[in-house]
């Protein structure tokens with residue numbers, strides 16, 4: 289949701305919340321444990337408030353975010369289930385975690401001490417999930433150092449020991465060795481806690497690829513992100529049966545014009561007509577998250593056929609070549625991402641062309657592209 293939503297535009301991301309709900313229900317049933325739905329980055333572009341409310345209604349245990357602002361949006365919308373802030377943070381953010389009742393990943397003495405002090409002052413409890421670095425090389429304490437930090441959390445009177453967790457770095461790759469090494473380290477951390485008689489309520493390790501592939505890593509909660517939106521993380525993997533894509537990026541043709549042979553198109557003339565060509569304009573540019581490079585990589589669907597975006601994508605619009613035999617006119621629907629008739633433009637393929645992944649593609653559909661809910 290954004291301040292732009294009220295303005296009319298001829299491009300939009302259509303989001304099917306019924307399918308979102310259905311995807312969550314299928315995941316819940318298949319994993320048979322608690323589910324945290326990750327709604328960071330505006331719910332992977334699909335709209336954090338609408339997706340958050342739908343997830344809460346579907347009975348998930350928690351929502352996962354990356355920033356305090358995201359958590360605030362969810363709280364302002366009336367969402368009451370726990371919210372977990374899942375990334376590294378500055379200590380200056382801690383006060384908001386306590387104010388807004390946000391669970392957070394913690395792994396250092398400074399974090400726990402700050403949390404304890406601020407919670408005491410506020411007359412509240414801070415909610416820490418001990419983060420173990422089992423291989424990612426990002427946030428977290430190493431498995432062999434869990435005892436010391438667990439003692440600090442245990443002794444912090446105003447900090448609740450809510451969870452223990454870690455994150456996979458290769459759960460989507462064919463070679464599973466390092467996944468099992470990570471599970472082993474996580475188990476070692478759990479053993480340490482058990483020996484100390486600490487049993488936090490939430491034990492969670494799996495992201496989307498892991499929850500699909502490794503039953504043994506589900507513990508008592510999974511964190512599901514990209515697949516909840518019906519997006520694959522790899523083209524050769526299968527989601528659970530019945531799960532579907534919830535987002536389709538659409539636009540309308542706003543101009544159709546015939547250009548003579550040898551006419552340049554767009555800035556720096558990176559494309560020139562080779563004969564008389566029918567050129568359409570769609571009102572989508574790089575400021576909407578539709579990238580300019582590599583040149584010539586973009587394709588869209590029009591009347592169920594793939595047509596090429598030609599010339600440089602501009603800030604707010606881009607041009608397509610309409611096949612000579614196609615009767616295309618202004619207001620015809622164009623699909624930038626998703627299906628039309630028998631063809632489908634997959635976010636993974638777009639990611640490949642742009643030299644990135646589909647997470648990046650979705651997360652960067654900009655705020656000025658309205659989200660329309662079905």
Ligand SMILES: *Cc1c(COP(=O)(O)O)cnc(C)c1O
Nearest residue numbers: 326374455495496511512513514
């Ligand atoms: C983003 C994130 C997830 C979700 O990852 P997906 O691959 O989209 O399922 C899970 N856990 C953490 C810690 C994350 O940051």
